[in-house]
Amino acid sequence: MSDKPVKLNLSDICLAVELPEQVLLELVSHDIIQPQGERPSEWRFDVTMVTVVKRAVRLHRDLDLDWTAVAVIEELLEQREQLLAENAALRRRLHRFLEH
Amino acid sequence: MEFKDYYDILGVQEDADKKAIKTAYRRLARKYHPDVSKERDSERRFKEVSEAYEVLGNDERRAEYDQLRKYRGKGGEFEPPPGWQGAGGGAQYGEFDFSDFFASAFGDHFRQSTAHGRSSRGSTSSEDLFSRRGQDIEIDMPIFLEETLKDEAKTIQYQLPHYGESGRLQDVKKTLKVKIPKGAVDGELIRLQGQGAPGFGKGPAGDLYLRIKLVPHPLFDVAGHDLTITMPVAPWEAALGATVNIPTLSGRINLTVAPNSQTGQRLRVKGRGLPTKTDKGDLYVVLKVVMPKTADAASKSLWEQLAAKHAFDPRSELETNS
Numbered sequence: 001m002s003d004k005p006v007k008l009n010l011s012d013i014c015l016a017v018e019l020p021e022q023v024l025l026e027l028v029s030h031d032i033i034q035p036q037g038e039r040p041s042e043w044r045f046d047v048t049m050v051t052v053v054k055r056a057v058r059l060h061r062d063l064d065l066d067w068t069a070v071a072v073i074e075e076l077l078e079q080r081e082q083l084l085a086e087n088a089a090l091r092r093r094l095h096r097f098l099e100h
Numbered sequence: 101m102e103f104k105d106y107y108d109i110l111g112v113q114e115d116a117d118k119k120a121i122k123t124a125y126r127r128l129a130r131k132y133h134p135d136v137s138k139e140r141d142s143e144r145r146f147k148e149v150s151e152a153y154e155v156l157g158n159d160e161r162r163a164e165y166d167q168l169r170k171y172r173g174k175g176g177e178f179e180p181p182p183g184w185q186g187a188g189g190g191a192q193y194g195e196f197d198f199s200d201f202f203a204s205a206f207g208d209h210f211r212q213s214t215a216h217g218r219s220s221r222g223s224t225s226s227e228d229l230f231s232r233r234g235q236d237i238e239i240d241m242p243i244f245l246e247e248t249l250k251d252e253a254k255t256i257q258y259q260l261p262h263y264g265e266s267g268r269l270q271d272v273k274k275t276l277k278v279k280i281p282k283g284a285v286d287g288e289l290i291r292l293q294g295q296g297a298p299g300f301g302k303g304p305a306g307d308l309y310l311r312i313k314l315v316p317h318p319l320f321d322v323a324g325h326d327l328t329i330t331m332p333v334a335p336w337e338a339a340l341g342a343t344v345n346i347p348t349l350s351g352r353i354n355l356t357v358a359p360n361s362q363t364g365q366r367l368r369v370k371g372r373g374l375p376t377k378t379d380k381g382d383l384y385v386v387l388k389v390v391m392p393k394t395a396d397a398a399s400k401s402l403w404e405q406l407a408a409k410h411a412f413d414p415r416s417e418l419e420t421n422s
Contacts, residue, residue, distance in 0.1 A: 006291065016291070016307060018233060047289045051238065051309065055135050062150065063129055077136065085286075092321055096330040097388055 007036070007044035017053045024053070030067040032056050032074050103172045104201045106152035106165065114166075118157070125153040151198045161206060168205055231301035235261070238309040241290075243280060245317050245327075245349060248374055252280045256310070261297045278310060283375040286314040286322065319347060325374045325381030332390040333357060348372045348383055355385060363389045 014021055025040070027033050033052055035043035055077075056070050065073070107114055110124040132139060132146040139145070155161045239258050247254070256278055259271040276295060284290075289309050296306025320327040331346055341359035345352055348369070355367065365387045373381025395403065413419075 047291045047309075048287070050291070051289065058135055059133070062133055062146075064126065073136065089321055089323065092316065093328065093330065100390065100393075
């Protein structure tokens with residue numbers, strides 16, 4: 001394993017999530033995932049995006065949602081995760097401040 | 101095996117029309133979808149609801165199910181009637197296994213109807229038609245902050261599903277040695293290709309994803325690559341200034357507290373945070389002025405002298421705002 005974070009190109013991520021390129025293009029165009037690079041041939045995806053893609057596809061399939069709705073949910077879920085993490089961190093810090 | 105009452109699971113009547121079934125499914129799917137639900141046991145409930153809709157949402161399967169339902173034994177036990185075209189265990193939909201009941205009732209033709217879209221990239225031979233990539237496995241990997249300071253090798257154990265000729269067998273335990281890269285952050289994923297569940301037929305194995313979970317530290321809080329430590333100081337240290345010895349993740353250091361310091365004041369110690377891939381975060385030291393738990397007569401007298409001579413009003417802000 002190298003020190004550099006592992007990035008996937010478009011065909012790598014398609015293989016990893018077992019989806020055709022078309023779906024990935026759809027997800028990028030709805031800003032559900034944001035690869036680095038301008039053109040599809042230059043796109044590089046973080047490994048973490050694999051789980052975002054899988055979750056987005058599950059929501060799309062299981063709840064019969066269009067991609068715009070999935071994009072909104074993904075954003076809200078991300079915000080919720082951040083807020084929960086921030087809340088837990090603030091609680092820990094508050095506890096350190098209040099304990100004697 | 102246990103009979104599954106799909107009508108009960110979806111909360112609909114036996115004679116419910118397709119629209120009512122779809123509405124019930126959507127409502128329950130939203131409620132129990134494991135990606136959004138905070139309900140207890142949501143994953144199991146969602147599987148049940150999906151399985152129920154897979155059957156009741158399809159006219160053909162619903163008709164077959166209604167026939168089977170007549171064979172339902174007392175006490176919830178169920179055996180498929182003789183000659184029923186069931187396939188045995190292992191029917192899969194999406195990313196999870198449906199119940200034995202579902203597999204027994206619909207396994208064979210369900211697999212045939214879904215195999216086309218999910219397997220055999222471009223191949224149509226009957227053997228490849230049933231080949232399927234193994235499932236990916238995602239597991240959390242707890243890491244101590246100290247373990248992010250340099251490349252660390254960790255041994256992990258996890259359960260892998262195992263398939264024999266007769267279907268799914270007991271899971272097998274797998275052990276792997278994994279290198280955790282220096283500077284790993286909370287939530288980061290490490291992908292190990294081909295270390296997930298084995299494939300079916302000629303299908304390749306799935307991947308293993310390890311999600312880094314930083315274990316909360318008794319002293320340090322983490323924000324990105326920066327650390328925060330809360331440092332208690334005596335009132336006179338805050339008033340007069342002091343040099344204090346504090347722990348960092350990489351050994352103790354001396355820190356200068358300026359005179360007239362306040363509770364909540366933040367001092368930055370550059371480069372004593374968590375490593376990034378190429379650099380290092382900082383350590384923030386937050387001061388917390390702490391009173392001694394007891395005061396002897398001499399101390400009390402000193403405080404009294406201070407009280408008598410100092411015109412400090414700590415509540416002046418409350419006065420002006422009321």
